[in-house]
Amino acid sequence: MDHIRYQVSALGCQLMAESRQLKMLAIRYEAPRSVAEAVRLIAADPTARVLAGGTDLLVQFKAGARLPSAFVDVKRIPELIGVAIDAGGLHLGAATPAAVLTEHVELRRLWPGLAEAVHLI
Numbered sequence: 001m002d003h004i005r006y007q008v009s010a011l012g013c014q015l016m017a018e019s020r021q022l023k024m025l026a027i028r029y030e031a032p033r034s035v036a037e038a039v040r041l042i043a044a045d046p047t048a049r050v051l052a053g054g055t056d057l058l059v060q061f062k063a064g065a066r067l068p069s070a071f072v073d074v075k076r077i078p079e080l081i082g083v084a085i086d087a088g089g090l091h092l093g094a095a096t097p098a099a100v101l102t103e104h105v106e107l108r109r110l111w112p113g114l115a116e117a118v119h120l121i
Contacts, residue, residue: 028070
């Protein structure tokens, strides 16, 4: 296997209101290096969740609204990261960090509203 895998238990803490006890949840962390591997991991585990930027997912997790069995971190997959501008328009990789968008000179010139909106995320 060429991806990173961790078993995380300390990350998954949930306060049980009725008993006031801390419950530790076992959650896997997967970091595939290809789209095919990410698809395989997600297809094999219906409660796994994709972690790209992670802000919404982690907030929901900490609030107890989402309790995934695994986080599949796609930020190490090269095909999902990057900005390309060509005759077909703008192409953004699904896991492209917001900082890359705000620093991309051509994107800021052609789509200033988009570059500015990234700061609101």
